[in-house]
Amino acid sequence: MANGIVDKVKEQATSIWGKVHGSQVAESILRPGSPFKKGYSDTPRNRSYVIMNNVLYHLHPVKVKRHGVRLSYTLCLGGISFFLFILLTITGIFLMFYYAPTAEAAYVDVEALSTSVAFGSLVRNMHRWGAHLMVLSVFLHMSRVFYHGAYKPPREFNWVVGVILLLLTLLLSFTGYLLPWDQLALWAVTVGTNMAGFVPVFGDQVKFALLGSVEVTGDTILRWYVLHVLAFPFIIVIFMAVHFWRVRKDGGISGPL
Amino acid sequence: MSDIPEHLLRRSAEAKAKALGIPVEQVLAEMTGEAPVTAMDAGDQPKVETVEAVPQTPAETSMPVAQDAPQTDAAVEVAAEEQAEATAAGPADGAGGEIDYEAAAAKAGMPASLLQRSVEAKAKASGASAAQVLAEMLGEEAPSAPPATAPAPESAPAASTPEPEPTADAVSADVIDMPPAAAAPAPATSAPAASAQPPATGGATAVAARPIAQPEAVPEGVRTQRLLTVVKANAIQQVKAEPTDKVSTWPHLMIMEFAVLLGVTALLIVLSVILQAPLLESANFTATPNPSKAPWYFLGLQELLSYFDPQIAGVTVPTIIGLVGFMAIPYVDKNPSNKPSDRKFAIFMYTFFMMGSATLTILGVLFRGPGFNFTYPWVDGIFFDDLKDWVNFE
Numbered sequence: 001m002a003n004g005i006v007d008k009v010k011e012q013a014t015s016i017w018g019k020v021h022g023s024q025v026a027e028s029i030l031r032p033g034s035p036f037k038k039g040y041s042d043t044p045r046n047r048s049y050v051i052m053n054n055v056l057y058h059l060h061p062v063k064v065k066r067h068g069v070r071l072s073y074t075l076c077l078g079g080i081s082f083f084l085f086i087l088l089t090i091t092g093i094f095l096m097f098y099y100a101p102t103a104e105a106a107y108v109d110v111e112a113l114s115t116s117v118a119f120g121s122l123v124r125n126m127h128r129w130g131a132h133l134m135v136l137s138v139f140l141h142m143s144r145v146f147y148h149g150a151y152k153p154p155r156e157f158n159w160v161v162g163v164i165l166l167l168l169t170l171l172l173s174f175t176g177y178l179l180p181w182d183q184l185a186l187w188a189v190t191v192g193t194n195m196a197g198f199v200p201v202f203g204d205q206v207k208f209a210l211l212g213s214v215e216v217t218g219d220t221i222l223r224w225y226v227l228h229v230l231a232f233p234f235i236i237v238i239f240m241a242v243h244f245w246r247v248r249k250d251g252g253i254s255g256p257l
Numbered sequence: 258m259s260d261i262p263e264h265l266l267r268r269s270a271e272a273k274a275k276a277l278g279i280p281v282e283q284v285l286a287e288m289t290g291e292a293p294v295t296a297m298d299a300g301d302q303p304k305v306e307t308v309e310a311v312p313q314t315p316a317e318t319s320m321p322v323a324q325d326a327p328q329t330d331a332a333v334e335v336a337a338e339e340q341a342e343a344t345a346a347g348p349a350d351g352a353g354g355e356i357d358y359e360a361a362a363a364k365a366g367m368p369a370s371l372l373q374r375s376v377e378a379k380a381k382a383s384g385a386s387a388a389q390v391l392a393e394m395l396g397e398e399a400p401s402a403p404p405a406t407a408p409a410p411e412s413a414p415a416a417s418t419p420e421p422e423p424t425a426d427a428v429s430a431d432v433i434d435m436p437p438a439a440a441a442p443a444p445a446t447s448a449p450a451a452s453a454q455p456p457a458t459g460g461a462t463a464v465a466a467r468p469i470a471q472p473e474a475v476p477e478g479v480r481t482q483r484l485l486t487v488v489k490a491n492a493i494q495q496v497k498a499e500p501t502d503k504v505s506t507w508p509h510l511m512i513m514e515f516a517v518l519l520g521v522t523a524l525l526i527v528l529s530v531i532l533q534a535p536l537l538e539s540a541n542f543t544a545t546p547n548p549s550k551a552p553w554y555f556l557g558l559q560e561l562l563s564y565f566d567p568q569i570a571g572v573t574v575p576t577i578i579g580l581v582g583f584m585a586i587p588y589v590d591k592n593p594s595n596k597p598s599d600r601k602f603a604i605f606m607y608t609f610f611m612m613g614s615a616t617l618t619i620l621g622v623l624f625r626g627p628g629f630n631f632t633y634p635w636v637d638g639i640f641f642d643d644l645k646d647w648v649n650f651e
């Protein structure tokens with residue numbers, strides 16, 4: 001009796017799933033060759049379609065060099081940098097819901113994340129450690145590229161783009177450092193911008209432009225917030241797009257050694 | 258085929274065998290050309306030889322037939338073909354009716370459109386019917402039997418032309434750049450059939466005969482070119498790159514990336530559950546902490562700053578060395594090799610620089626106490642607030 005019911009439910013579920021999966025809506029979303037499409041079979045042609053008929057074609061070619069796929073070649077460090085950037089974007093959007101970039105609210109808001117926001121503490125931790133990890137992984141990625149001589153022709157320019165990405169990564173991290181508006185933030189940024197103030201000739205002007213004032217003040221928070229959540233992410237995404245594009249156009253991953 | 262690496266060939270043969278459901282050995286044999294040659298392949302043979310033979314007579318590549326010196330096989334072949342054609346030439350009366358170029362093309366191993374064009378051109382030029390021309394091109398028996406005593410290719414042309422003008426020899430010699438000895442008139446050896454035909458194509462070799470046969474079409478002293486033979490090309494594109502060992506991005510690379518993505522996410526979540534991010538007291542302009550430290554990635558610089566004049570270490574060092582210098586690396590390092598053994602100096606420099614930066618950073622993080630003075634972390638503890646909540650200070 002009970003078995004009969006279970007079988008019936010199973011049968012129903014299968015038939016409904018079959019209808020949904022093969023429906024016009026599903027068919028219109030999944031392009032030919034998608035592994036999620038009804039009746040997908042693992043053939044060389046479909047393997048090509050998975051990439052070619054897909055938005056992924058903007059990132060990946062249909063085929064890649066065998067040695068480039070090995071984890072031991074790139075250590076996926078560029079990929080890890082990119083994934084961390086995505087995780088930082090997601091957690092950062094979450095944090096923006098609870099944060100106001102003013103001298104009065106900033107510290108209180110960050111403190112409240114740990115006490116009165118569901119998962120607030122976890123997400124803040126992820127954002128902060130993720131940022132440190134990203135700086136680290138970008139440095140390691142750069143070292144990997146150097147030791148492989150992967151900056152040699154035709155990849156010279158992609159190395160230059162990479163250095164700009166490194167700079168932007170550091171700027172993103174540094175502008176974020178100020179935002180909690182605690183003693184650590186205030187004085188670390190003070191030390192950092194003092195270093196920038198030693199620019200020959202224009203030192204004071206540079207420092208003023210960075211801080212929106214002669215010293216770190218409440219106004220600096222808004223300025224750095226806008227840079228941190230809007231300006232630098234926008235610029236870094238553009239440079240990343242160029243970077244990934246050039247990896248492909250320069251003939252894919254370099255090597256083998 | 259032979260320039261494809263063995264393992265690539267093997268892999269592709271295996272995949273093909275799997276897909277077709279036939280033994281690997283068979284596929285491999287077909288791929289490497291060891292399989293019994295099909296009829297189509299056999300038809301290709303002479304043409305292929307022709308192509309290969311041409312470079313052997315570089316000086317005469319434009320007209321191998323005209324060679325006076327011992328002729329290569331290929332040249333003889335072409336000449337023989339031409340001759341048979343001339344012999345068989347007759348009025349283009351369309352006796353053959355519709356011609357199946359598709360089938361013929363399959364036999365000849367070339368595109369039907371090309372074959373048709375070349376046959377029609379040949380037929381028009383020689384006055385023979387297209388069906389005859391086609392048959393000859395395919396190496397079949399010509400509809401009208403060739404003369405039993407076909408002249409050798411070397412024999413002189415133009416002996417039995419209907420209009421034995423003095424210019425005939427001059428024209429033929431001119432056209433084919435033939436040495437005078439070869440072009441000299443010889444006893445009439447040409448086929449009787451040829452001279453009987455109305456459009457008068459009676460040359461011993463078609464090469465020489467044709468310009469003479471149509472004096473109204475070719476004014477005196479004008480060089481003409483014509484199609485000698487159609488050669489099957491190997492490929493439209495010349496592939497210069499070595500075949501590389503590639504795999505499908507899906508699934509090989511993407512599975513890997515997905516695994517790394519999951520790994521990174523998991524690591525970050527675990528890290529964030531274990532380690533609490535620091536949050537000190539609210540910002541206070543009047544309470545300067547001692548020491549004040551920059552974020553860790555700037556601490557190496559701060560360390561440098563404590564040794565040098567700030568004008569040098571504050572900006573000149575990071576911007577010149579850090580940015581311009583780094584961007585310039587690919588343009589400064591002209592060594593084309595990427596083998597570690599060839600780039601010992603570059604590797605040494607980079608490693609030295611990175612180790613130096615790491616040392617400075619570690620010094621700044623762990624060994625600097627109040628007033629940014631030197632301390633031993635195991636004596637005075639660590640003065641680095643990023644690590645506040647998870648490093649035991651005492």
Ligand code: HEM
Pocket residue numbers: 074076077078079081082085138141142145148150151155158159160161162163165166169240243247252253254255
């Ligand atoms: C936000 C920072 C960065 C991201 C997200 C990123 C991402 C990537 C990715 C995904 C690749 C593909 C191969 C791999 O994963 O190793 C790559 C390759 C490359 N990157 Fe980056 N990268 C960044 C920073 C840099 C930096 C700082 C440099 C050098 C100064 C650099 C230079 C290169 C070069 C030359 C290649 C080609 C390597 C090869 O062909 O083997 N990138 N990058």
